[in-house]
Amino acid sequence: MALLEATGIAKRFGGVTALDGVDFAVERGEVMALVGDNGAGKSTLIKVLAGAHLPDRGEVRMRGEPLELRSPQDAWKAGIATIFQELALAGKMNVQDNIFLGREPCRRVLGIPFLQRRAMRREAERLLASLEVEIRDTRLPVENLSGGQRQGIAIARALHIDADLIIMDEPTAALAVAEVRKVFAFVRSLREQGKAVILISHNIQDVFEISDRITVLRQGRIEGVCTTTATDPSAIVGLITGAGHASSRRGPEHASLPAQP
Ligand SMILES: Nc1ncnc2c1ncn2[C@@H]1O[C@H](COP(=O)(O)OP(=O)(O)OP(=O)(O)O)[C@@H](O)[C@H]1O
Ligand SMILES: [Mg+2]
Incomplete structure (x- = not known):
């Protein structure tokens, strides 16, 4: 099948x-x-x-x-994870937010979801390092990055979906x-x-x-x-x-x- x-x-x-x-x-x-x-x-x-x-x-x-x-x-x-031709990255958003877009890790405190920003940053850095994509700071907005770096981010997002x-x-x-x-x-x-x-x-x-x-x-x-x-x-x-x-x-x-x- x-x-x-x-x-x-x-x-x-x-x-x-x-x-x-x-x-x-x-x-x-x-x-x-x-x-x-x-x-x-x-x-x-x-x-x-x-x-x-x-x-x-x-x-x-x-x-x-x-x-x-x-x-x-x-x-x-x-x-199914897709890396679109247009990449579909949110330019004003930073690198790590783009990687987790729509699937951010949250921790609930008293029932209220809190983004785990430090965990997101570590995971983003780990994924990008595994792809040998060098990005100085994952808190930078993606609009200033090169085509190759953006591609790396899109791939990291697909990897994260597993x-x-x-x-x-x-x-x-x-x-x-x-x-x-x-x-x-x-x-x-x-x-x-x-x-x-x-x-x-x-x-x-x-x-x-x-x-x-x-x-x-x-x-x-x-x-x-x-x-x-x-x-x-x-x-x-x-x-x-x-x-x-x-x-x-x-x-x-x-x-x-x-x-x-
Ligand atoms: N959102 C849309 N609205 C109207 N027409 C569309 C839309 N998306 C695609 N088309 C049309 O459908 C056809 C197929 O387009 P598609 O983007 O799937 O081609 P492609 O094989 O990916 O081409 P390319 O190699 O240029 O990326 C084309 O004639 C295109 O103009
Ligand atoms: Mg096409």
């Missing part, structure tokens, strides 16, 4: 069909790359899995159990080479712990370095699912662009065909 299985996921935004009946599955201990052109629907798919978008149709199961994903909290409870499935949307796009290595080391350590990772990337070389399988989305549909060691970059690029498709959906010869039921 797959750790996560999404079936028949459809999502429209007004006149735009972002996802059109997507079936997608991830196994335990696997790094699944999700690739596709700009606008292929990658972020929309993972936002459905993260509880950030409600799909128009389709079902998501985790360990065989159907999920009600109506909010990011629902996804966290099911063991999820079974970690989804990363373009985690390395804004990073220097040394920081990309750190993210990859983190992804490998998650895999070694038996966790599953979904990694969205436009960098085909990176995808081949880190993934076990590759799912290709094109125009809101699954174009292919490949075992990384059994394919090659040019085949994946061909799937992404739809080249080599005798029946490319964009082809004028098919433009007047009725839509698939």
Whole structure:
């Protein structure tokens, strides 16, 4: 049984069909790359899995159990942590508050919850150190930090959730080479712990370095699912662009065909 299985996921935004009946599955201990052109629907798919978008149709199961994903909290409870493309950090808030956002450790005194600020700071420093992210003071607001530092904070937040499935949307796009290595080391350590990772990337070389399988989305549909060691970059690029498709959906010869039921 797959750790996560999404079936028949459809999502429209007004006149735009972002996802059109997507079936997608991830196994335990696997790094699944999700690739596709700009606008292929990658972020929309993972936002459905993260509880950030409600799909128009389709079902998501985790360990065989159907999920009600109506909010990011629902996804966290099911063991799904997502690092969004936009990172979704609160710029004015400091580093440690961003790591614990919505899940702050509290101690109740006479029934009144008190934030455990010192515990939060220690835990934030521990998580960042484990990722080799250097931040001078976790009480600084995140808006002044670099892209790599922000990425580290977003990853630390996912680590803190202790999820079974970690989804990363373009985690390395804004990073220097040394920081990309750190993210990859983190992804490998998650895999070694038996966790599953979904990694969205436009960098085909990176995808081949880190993934076990590759799912290709094109125009809101699954174009292919490949075992990384059994394919090659040019085949994946061909799937992404739809080249080599005798029946490319964009082809004028098919433009007047009725839509698939
Ligand atoms: N909130 C939204 N409102 C309206 N349209 C949207 C919204 N989110 C996505 N779309 C549209 O849905 C389609 C899929 O977008 P999505 O962000 O999922 O693509 P993507 O594969 O992540 O692309 P990229 O590689 O550029 O990040 C696009 O046509 C996009 O314009
Ligand atoms: Mg995207």
